Each structure stands twice: as structure tokens, then as C-alpha cells.
Amino acid sequence: MSKDIFKDTPDLQEYFETSDGQRFYKEDLAKNHARSLEDKSVATVYRDQEIEATKETAKEIIAKIPEMDLQTAKEYLEAENSDDPRKSVVKALIKRIAELETPKD
Incomplete structure (x- = not known):
């Protein structure tokens, strides 16, 4: 589905978005798709609702970072870089990825 789903589909009143977008x-x-994700939440987005309202805040993401595994951290970094990157989130994710990729002695 495109970013302009409501524009592309004038009769659509709502759609459902999983935590991975x-x-x-x-x-x-x-x-069903959300069952395969770590965050199993599904948001209902209505025609008159902004998608940005469902986006996690930088503070929420940074709070999750210490518990993230390598794959999750990379997925968050990719998602963060594809939108409007928040420097604090990107910096914290890069640091976490480096920690996880560095072999422990």
C-alpha cells in the first residue's frame, strides 16, 4: 500500500497497521501478520487520523534499546533512517549495534 492510501482509495475509511509499518x-x-513480530500491536488508522500519531517517540525507542537484540536494533535503525531521522535515536541505535557486534572476551 502506498503512503497516500486514502488518496488512492477514496472509499476507504480505515486500515490496520502493524508495528513494522x-x-x-x-x-x-x-x-495474523503481527503474530510474527516482537511488538504484536495493530493500530487502526482512520481516514481523518494522522499516521504520525502512531509513531513511537524518540524517548520510547531509546528506552527499549538496552534490551534489543542485534536484529531488532538493525530494523529500528533502518526504519529510523527511512523516515525523518532523529539524531539521538540513530546515535543510540548505532552504539547498541556496535556493542552487540563486538565480540565479548
Whole structure:
């Protein structure tokens, strides 16, 4: 689905978005996909609602970083760099990835 889903689909009143940003027309499909994710939440986005409202704050992401595994940290970094990167989040994720990639003696 494109970023302008409501513009592309004038009759659409809502869609369902999983924590990894995947969008679905049907809630059951979104919930099924979310089962494979660490964060299993599914947000309902309505035509008059801003998508940005569902985006995690920098503070929320930074609080999660110490517990992240390497794959999760890389996924967050990729997602952060694809949007409007927040320097504090990018810096913290790069530091965490470096910690996880450095072999422990």
C-alpha cells in the first residue's frame, strides 16, 4: 500500500497497521501478520487520523534499546533512517549495534 492510501482509495475509511509499518485492509490479516513480530500491536488508522500519531517517540525507542537484540536494533535503525531521522535515536541505535557486534572476551 502506498503512503497516500486514502488518496488512492477514496472509499476507504480505515486500515490496520502493524508495528513494522505493514498496512492491511482487514484487521484479521494484520493481526495474523503481527503474530510474527516482537511488538504484536495493530493500530487502526482512520481516514481523518494522522499516521504520525502512531509513531513511537524518540524517548520510547531509546528506552527499549538496552534490551534489543542485534536484529531488532538493525530494523529500528533502518526504519529510523527511512523516515525523518532523529539524531539521538540513530546515535543510540548505532552504539547498541556496535556493542552487540563486538565480540565479548
